[in-house]
Amino acid sequence: MDLKQNLTKRIVIVFALMSALVAGVFALGIVATVHVVERKLTSTTLSGGLRRLLAMDDISRWSHKPEKSELFFFEGGQGTMALTEQLAALPFGFQEIRFDGDDFYAMVMAVGGRKYVLLRDQESLEQRERLLFIVVIVGFILSILLAITLGRLLARRVMAPVIRLAQQVRHRDQLIELAPPLHPDYAADEVGALALSFDQTLGRLRDTLSREKLFTSDVSHELRTPLMVLASSCELLLANPSLEARSTAQVQRIARASNEMRQLVETFLMLARKPEEVGIQSACTLKDVADAQVEVWGRLIREKGLEFIYDAQTCGSGQYNLTFLQSVMGNLLRNAWHYTDKGFVRLTLRENSFVVEDSGIGIPEEQRQAMFQPFVRGDERRGEGLGLGLSLVQRICNQQQWQVQLSTREPNGCRFIVELKPATQDAGGQTPGLPAA
Template identity: 35%
Template structure:
């Protein structure tokens, strides 16, 4: 199992989704709208143009083929094939050899109007519309050359493509301008918020119009006022609790010191008084550390980690209650940390306390390294679930059983590490147990 630290462990299983900036989404919306409308107009124009052209051509072909049939039946000997209204008319005998020789592709066509085409000898394309009418005496064909019309249609489509590109570019410019106008007050509001990192200097809503951005600024003003009130109440509560708790603790400390100064104390009573003294010091350190966390302030001072570790192990030895666990310190005794002693004591005490709690027999070793401290125990080790949730507030490990504790000790360690820039990791031991490493940045 790999090392587990609060920074490496995923805090929530959420999908990371890419979201475009609001400005980009506005511009993209304008571009898509302009492109879609222009393309729709082009398609509709082509459809209407083709329908109107087909209707006109069909009307011309039907009128001309009627006229061709009328002239033929009026004088069949003339076999009219002269152009009639810019079209060419042809009359062939049914299934005649001349039709199959001159226009073999026409022979299989039934009555109707067809669009045909091909290649000229020079390789250029030609297109024409052909109207076909079959009777028992003759087959009539009217051919209408649409080559120029098809070329004009191709040029027209090319121009429409240019129109689509131009209107899309115009939509891009309009979208860019509109996004700038729309986002200007939003960006101004964001800049105002960035400039006021230490707190809003005044109401935001007064500087914005009575629109959606103004309503957002008013909502932020209201939220800021409520947040300021909550923070103020929190600070006052922390200060009051700190003061009210320190006073009785100071009384307890003074009373313990006076009692310990007596020379007629038996060893049992002295041991109990020293235990009360250590508990009082632990409460004082914990109050100081929690007050630093609530204020998000780093305490000043330099702490001798070896001395703190020895004091903590002495306190835990007195609480073993006959459990066969050896507690010792090894390593570099000159490790000094630029932090308040209360913060170092609370962080290290939680790691040592967990190791002592879950080690039923064996030893707990506090190993001092040049820039870190390792707490090594011979307890039951870590389960995968414990490793994933170890630093969550309120979580108690699978080996906790009915032991006392609310599962907030390691969460306090994590918060102290975030405040001071330290790092805390836990990993399985080489053989058994757990190795907790507190690295001082």
């Protein structure tokens, strides 16, 4: 039985199989019993008939005849009652034989040293058995159909509380604090126990979500302040004309890292919300984000001795979530910069997508699907990173209904294609999350 069938179908199937088993056993029992009884009755009837014939007349002047469906033979008989060689060779007692092309029941007895044989045609008995088989088969089929019908009716009644519970869990917002419990609506049975388990599990889930929201808000509040201090301090240091070139580079690195951390915090905070709560609170075009990322990563890529190619000729004007788009594009450019030692990195903008290509070490085909899992890195020998960048890219794309594809370049390198879905506008023409003009 396929365990993926729904529970109602499985109840009907089990009910039908059980009925088929019981009906089959009874049918076989009836057929076997009737066959045994018919054979016993026929043996008794033939034995009694043969004894009556022997008691009716003198064998020397025989005048009595057997029943219409019977044949009578005896040793020393004349004409049609003469005992043939086949009949003379029969053992004593009741048996089934084939005589003159037909099937007969035979009773063979010896009285006064003379052998007597009484035959009865099996045709009438076979007709009754065929009729019995038809009746049994029809009854078996009807019992199966009746079992299926009753199984459907009973399954609906049995499954009604479970279906009701499933609808309540599906349509109620059980994660809100004021959601009413489910188990008081049900009896103290298995379904009631299931409803109680739902209540307990959903309660633990509500507690977990509440703690997560508190943690998220705490992180947002506690991290933004020191990040702002770092950013403002870096600006003040960079504005100092007496700062050495080496110190300037270090301060710029700190400023870049604090900016990346700020973006990462905003990304995680937005991912923790529901998609309908996010909107595109800070909208931007693809080219706006690409220009900002090129200014940062283009310089770092060139400083590494790589060629950076930026093609924005065919980009569209769709609006996207600034934080998410920055995180996706920035992580892919960082990934290309990190795993490319020679050659180039290319960023190409399209109508509603962008492509990041590199001539780096590439990713084996068997590892491509795993690359979007957390803590998976392309080259374990490289010490930097935890393998969370591509995982974050996948989470953002799933949340925004974007598509990210990874393929291999020839002779080496990777190609990431991100298909974007422009943000929709409401009936009033306002982009969700933005103030009206």
